Amino acid sequence: MTPALFIQGLRVTIGAGTSAANVLRGVSLELQPGEVRGLVGESGAGKSMLGRAVLGLLPANAAIAAGRIAFEGRDLLAMREPERRSLLGRRIALIPQDPMTSLNPVKRIGAQVAILLRHHLASSRRAALQRAAELLAEVAIREPERVLGLYPHEISGGMRQRVLIAMAFACDPSLVIADEPTTALDVTVQRQVLQLVERLRQRHGAAVLFVTHDLGVVAKICRTMTVLHAGRVLEEGETAHVLARPGHPYTRALLAATPRADRPAEALRPVPPSLIENLWSEAHQFDRLAAAGPA
Amino acid sequence: MRWGEIIRRLVLIPPTLFGVAVIVFVLLRVVPGDPIAMMIPPGATPADITRLRAFYGLDQPILQQFVTWFGQVLNGDFGRSISVHQGVFELVLARLPATLELALLALLIAVGLGLIAALIGIHLRGRRMEWLVDIGIGVLLAVPDFLWALILLLLLGVLIPLLPISGRIDPQLDISFHSNFYLVESLLTGRFDVADALLHHMILPALALALPFAALVARILKTSLAEAEDQDYAQIARARGFSRPEILLREVFPNALIPTVALGGVQATLLLGGTVLVERIFSYEGIGNMAIDAVINRDFPLIQGLVLTFAVLFIALNLAVDLVVTLLDPRLRHG
Ligand SMILES: Nc1ncnc2c1ncn2[C@@H]1O[C@H](COP(=O)(O)OP(=O)(O)OP(=O)(O)O)[C@@H](O)[C@H]1O
Ligand SMILES: [Mg+2]
Numbered sequence: 001m002t003p004a005l006f007i008q009g010l011r012v013t014i015g016a017g018t019s020a021a022n023v024l025r026g027v028s029l030e031l032q033p034g035e036v037r038g039l040v041g042e043s044g045a046g047k048s049m050l051g052r053a054v055l056g057l058l059p060a061n062a063a064i065a066a067g068r069i070a071f072e073g074r075d076l077l078a079m080r081e082p083e084r085r086s087l088l089g090r091r092i093a094l095i096p097q098d099p100m101t102s103l104n105p106v107k108r109i110g111a112q113v114a115i116l117l118r119h120h121l122a123s124s125r126r127a128a129l130q131r132a133a134e135l136l137a138e139v140a141i142r143e144p145e146r147v148l149g150l151y152p153h154e155i156s157g158g159m160r161q162r163v164l165i166a167m168a169f170a171c172d173p174s175l176v177i178a179d180e181p182t183t184a185l186d187v188t189v190q191r192q193v194l195q196l197v198e199r200l201r202q203r204h205g206a207a208v209l210f211v212t213h214d215l216g217v218v219a220k221i222c223r224t225m226t227v228l229h230a231g232r233v234l235e236e237g238e239t240a241h242v243l244a245r246p247g248h249p250y251t252r253a254l255l256a257a258t259p260r261a262d263r264p265a266e267a268l269r270p271v272p273p274s275l276i277e278n279l280w281s282e283a284h285q286f287d288r289l290a291a292a293g294p295a
Numbered sequence: 296m297r298w299g300e301i302i303r304r305l306v307l308i309p310p311t312l313f314g315v316a317v318i319v320f321v322l323l324r325v326v327p328g329d330p331i332a333m334m335i336p337p338g339a340t341p342a343d344i345t346r347l348r349a350f351y352g353l354d355q356p357i358l359q360q361f362v363t364w365f366g367q368v369l370n371g372d373f374g375r376s377i378s379v380h381q382g383v384f385e386l387v388l389a390r391l392p393a394t395l396e397l398a399l400l401a402l403l404i405a406v407g408l409g410l411i412a413a414l415i416g417i418h419l420r421g422r423r424m425e426w427l428v429d430i431g432i433g434v435l436l437a438v439p440d441f442l443w444a445l446i447l448l449l450l451l452g453v454l455i456p457l458l459p460i461s462g463r464i465d466p467q468l469d470i471s472f473h474s475n476f477y478l479v480e481s482l483l484t485g486r487f488d489v490a491d492a493l494l495h496h497m498i499l500p501a502l503a504l505a506l507p508f509a510a511l512v513a514r515i516l517k518t519s520l521a522e523a524e525d526q527d528y529a530q531i532a533r534a535r536g537f538s539r540p541e542i543l544l545r546e547v548f549p550n551a552l553i554p555t556v557a558l559g560g561v562q563a564t565l566l567l568g569g570t571v572l573v574e575r576i577f578s579y580e581g582i583g584n585m586a587i588d589a590v591i592n593r594d595f596p597l598i599q600g601l602v603l604t605f606a607v608l609f610i611a612l613n614l615a616v617d618l619v620v621t622l623l624d625p626r627l628r629h630g
Contacts, residue, residue: 055534060421089535101527106549106625115545116535151625167535 004207010067038218041228099160110148158189374596394581401504409512435510444503519551560616
């Protein structure tokens, strides 16, 4: 089966010349259709960069130095701009991290949802607004018609994130990249939003790359997971396997730092540099294995 | 909340105008020089001068003078000009339309030029050519309006005499108007040849007023566009498959417009103030030019009337800016 997302040997650098830094050092990753993969790793590991690379959202000073990104077998990096734009927002969607800054403050919710439908599905204005109301209802927003007429500052953060989720699924995508979609929300809202993502994913059959710090969330909704550290994949596999028998000390440390009901959290111990070197060479092997795998 | 703010501003208008009136009134009388000295014929006796001073009430204590004048103002009587011997109100009203038309034309030109420059600048963002736009804007900003007036006058009026350099319309043209809004009236009544003649006279002074302001608009708008383009919502629009022009137009521009109107609108008072010198340089018959004559003649009642007129214009402009910003920004529209 053609993977929904296939990333191979992805290298991303930031800056130019001598100050150039590698933020992704040959990452390979695969998502089958309908698969939910957790992408974990400490702050600065490169999780967001990975998602941005897929969405074509790398900062201006960043560049893809090597590697391949394919969506449903089509090379996103070699693709011409109009073709890529017709995929983005329609077949490939994003659930952003911060609902407070991710909606346009001067446009009504309805206009923001509708423009997406008109752009990608060529809906008429009326049909788009009607569909927008249905989409809002789908993410459990009450009185969707009324909410369509509101501005972002007039609704709560949780509600905004639900609007953004509705927008992500609006055009029936087959790949959704969610970059810490619940970090900015309080705990009860987090749970609702997670349930929503899971429900919509099932209904639309989309593959989801779920970036998070929270191993608890990964255990709950991700069948597979990838552990990223310093721009490299340290470990990946079925979530149950990885969490039950973490192969890398780093993953173990990450696990130990996750609070559980039955024991208090340990602080995430810094991994000694020598160990990291070892991990990298192992990760290299992993990359080579992945590279030899299916294309 | 914001509407409350606007009501508060409305309430503050009368005390503001009163303050302006007091300051001007007192300053005029404290600073040396008075209208009588400017108007006496050679050979007038000290007795004549005393009589004249008494005639215009200038022998009274300042407080007494102010109370008299202000009482008349409250009844709509702004007094008579000492140098022109006509009612101040009628004089100002006759000249005000000329200045308003000039300022409005300058504003339109400035907004148009500023918009184009900002759009070119944002289009070139991050490329080497962006510097050229920034330097262009900087140069335009560094030269004040009256200097532009002199440059334009010498360049397009004298060196390459393409355009008339004085007045509002050719004196030999005998055209009658119903109002003093010559340009607006000729446009509304379809007399386009007249409008053309008027515009030929207005274009140089309007351009002089517009150039520095256009640079200001361009700079504020370009900065605001760049800032808004970096916001999450604009970045995310890229990940939704919208092209950069679409994003700039639909997501970024409506946001960038808010600080541009707020900052640029307040700065438009500079453009209004600029009419004083620029009208003088082009002998354009507006209230700015009139103000200089009034000062030269120490025409106290006329100066007072003109200063109050400018104050009202400034206040109206600020209020209009507040109103437009409130309309543009839904976050301010509450309560
Ligand atoms: N605009 C930028 N300019 C320079 N370096 C950047 C920029 N954005 C990110 N980086 C660097 O790139 C690396 C990867 O960052 P990234 O945002 O992908 O981390 P992350 O795993 O998403 O972390 P977090 O969990 O904090 O979101 C980090 O070392 C970061 O310092
Ligand atoms: Mg991140």
